[in-house]
Amino acid sequence: MRVVSGIKPTGNLHLGNYLGAVKQWVAMQDDVQAQGGETLYFIADLHGLTEFIAPSELAANTIEMTATLIAAGIDPARSTLFNQTRVPAHSELTWLLNNVARVGWLNRMTQFKDKAGKNREGASVGLYDYPVLMAADVLLYNATHVPVGEDQKQHLELARDIATKFNTDYGVDLFTLPEPLVSAAAPRIMSLRDASMKMSKSNPSEMSLVKLIDSDDVIADKFRKAKTDPDALPGTPEGLEGRTEARNLVTIFAALADRTPADVLAEYEGKGFGQFKPALADLAVSVLGPIRDRLVRLLDDRAEVGAILERGAAKARDFAAPILVGAQRAMGLQV
Numbered sequence: 001m002r003v004v005s006g007i008k009p010t011g012n013l014h015l016g017n018y019l020g021a022v023k024q025w026v027a028m029q030d031d032v033q034a035q036g037g038e039t040l041y042f043i044a045d046l047h048g049l050t051e052f053i054a055p056s057e058l059a060a061n062t063i064e065m066t067a068t069l070i071a072a073g074i075d076p077a078r079s080t081l082f083n084q085t086r087v088p089a090h091s092e093l094t095w096l097l098n099n100v101a102r103v104g105w106l107n108r109m110t111q112f113k114d115k116a117g118k119n120r121e122g123a124s125v126g127l128y129d130y131p132v133l134m135a136a137d138v139l140l141y142n143a144t145h146v147p148v149g150e151d152q153k154q155h156l157e158l159a160r161d162i163a164t165k166f167n168t169d170y171g172v173d174l175f176t177l178p179e180p181l182v183s184a185a186a187p188r189i190m191s192l193r194d195a196s197m198k199m200s201k202s203n204p205s206e207m208s209l210v211k212l213i214d215s216d217d218v219i220a221d222k223f224r225k226a227k228t229d230p231d232a233l234p235g236t237p238e239g240l241e242g243r244t245e246a247r248n249l250v251t252i253f254a255a256l257a258d259r260t261p262a263d264v265l266a267e268y269e270g271k272g273f274g275q276f277k278p279a280l281a282d283l284a285v286s287v288l289g290p291i292r293d294r295l296v297r298l299l300d301d302r303a304e305v306g307a308i309l310e311r312g313a314a315k316a317r318d319f320a321a322p323i324l325v326g327a328q329r330a331m332g333l334q335v
């Protein structure tokens with residue numbers, strides 16, 4: 001079992017990113033390795049280019065994302081952790097696969113349609129070709145499993161179609177068809193000020209999101225001041241129907257404690273937010289505080305984070321080299 005997964009470099013990471021994405025990766029690393037498999041994780045900086053981003057921001061986000069993953073529990077000694085750019089084979093294989101993928105296939109990709117919107121003609125070629133780069137990302141390592149959310153399912157199907165067509169057209173058995181890895185549903189975390197909006201770095205109020213870099217006092221304060229209602233907590237999740245703010249806080253509590261919402265409510269049934277919010281604040285500080293401390297230390301030594309990426313990239317290049325050469329030879333390129 002070889003699991004390959006990428007994440008776009010974003011900065012100003014918050015609790016939603018942690019519970020919805022980063023923590024899932026850490027759990028996957030531990031699960032997959034417990035089954036004797038290996039995990040390769042990359043920062044998808046090449047995918048970051050498909051919509052314009054200031055160079056200084058992209059560079060800083062790549063380091064910040066890497067530092068956050070390590071602070072949260074991705075162990076570079078156990079997982080291969082790198083950024084795409086340092087493994088040129090991602091770009092090289094993309095070009096080869098561009099000649100296998102069909103325009104008709106890419107025209108069906110709903111994410112491109114959603115992202116380009118009405119401005120189709122003004123979208124970058126990179127945005128259109130994004131799924132072919134994603135196919136190269138996983139085929140390059142003979143990934144057996146690729147974790148995918150709803151929005152990436154179609155792209156993984158495309159990667160399988162490209163692999164099949166390549167193997168057939170060139171009469172080889174080179175690429176492994178990756179299977180989707182369905183992990184436990186990631187929680188969706190909503191704003192602490194308005195639970196109809198997801199927690200996001202673009203939320204208008206500072207109080208609506210807990211940043212991974214926030215101090216213990218700030219974390220606790222944001223939870224104590226989170227919007228709620230005056231009622232006591234119900235004994236079951238069904239009782240939270242229509243109480244979006246209350247439901248969000250229970251979701252966050254459960255995710256931070258690795259418990260189910262039902263289990264949390266069984267403990268807090270009949271208690272008001274005067275009791276629940278301080279307990280949530282303490283829990284959040286106990287989970288996020290140590291992550292923040294590690295993150296701050298790593299961000300103080302950005303050169304070391306860069307060195308970790310380079311070591312991961314060296315390993316990734318070794319994995320990728322024979323497959324790239326196999327693809328080049330199969331196509332008749334002299335290498």
Ligand code: ADP
Nearest residue numbers: 010016017020021187188189190198199200201
């Ligand atoms: P933002 O909305 O802050 O710009 P991104 O779109 O950069 O966040 O998301 C990066 C990752 O974090 C994605 O995998 C996304 O699914 C996850 N994520 C972002 N916000 C949330 C949230 N509020 N709840 C759960 N997961 C989230």
